């Protein structure tokens with residue numbers, strides 16, 4: 001599968017196209033068989049009786065045009081289709097199709113929240129020469145916003161720092177520390193600040209691991225590893241409720257397949273378990289496009 005991104009808003013849908021159609025944050029899927037899911041290839045969602053509120057052209061996937069669409073929030077899935085959360089599709093859709101789905105969700109959310117100018121309140125329209133919206137009254141241009149966030153695996157003598165955050169629905173879930181980059185910071189400064197603020201830990205030897213678009217919140221997650229350099233765990237009590245150091249053979253509940261958090265934790269286990277491949281640092285198994293290798297085993301990515 002090859003995806004060629006494009007932003008030609010004048011592109012009109014004629015004939016069959018991929019339609020990444022969202023009702024809220026759930027996407028319309030078809031079920032070619034009971035075990036498989038796919039994205040509808042149709043001429044238009046209206047043909048299925050679905051009302052489209054916004055539309056963004058995404059590019060071409062395997063030669064067919066791709067559109068992202070926002071449907072009414074109260075849409076009901078036509079026969080033979082269903083609405084599913086994006087996360088539940090991880091591992092069940094082709095990896096490229098899954099990535100385009102994430103792109104579609106991010107652009108539709110941007111489209112919905114940039115119908116009016118943030119400076120003068122005038123209506124906006126899509127720009128034709130780039131992916132952006134321009135105010136029809138004052139000319140202010142807005143590009144899709146991506147919020148960078150850092151995520152870091154800290155190692156202390158063969159143990160990994162994991163924390164339980166109050167926002168996790170699973171009371172037993174632990175993950176690596178993550179947080180948004182603040183204005184004026186570089187990525188390494190954001191890593192140091194997040195660790196200092198949330199668990200009062202200092203680190204050194206911060207190394208890039210890999211990155212992952214995170215369409216659910218419009219983020220780009222930038223992963224790092226780091227070595228413990230000082231401090232004792234002191235949870236902030238607001239974001240982080242409990243944190244501790246874990247050995248590879250004594251891990252708590254951790255995030256499901258597909259997240260960069262899980263890839264960092266899996267990298268730690270590979271490197272530090274008995275007979276591990278490194279014993280000194282987490283090895284990122286990078287793919288040619290720079291993203292960390294994902295584990296294709298099916299599981300529950302929403303855990």
Ligand SMILES: [Zn+2]
Nearest residue numbers: 117120135138
């Ligand atoms: Zn304006």
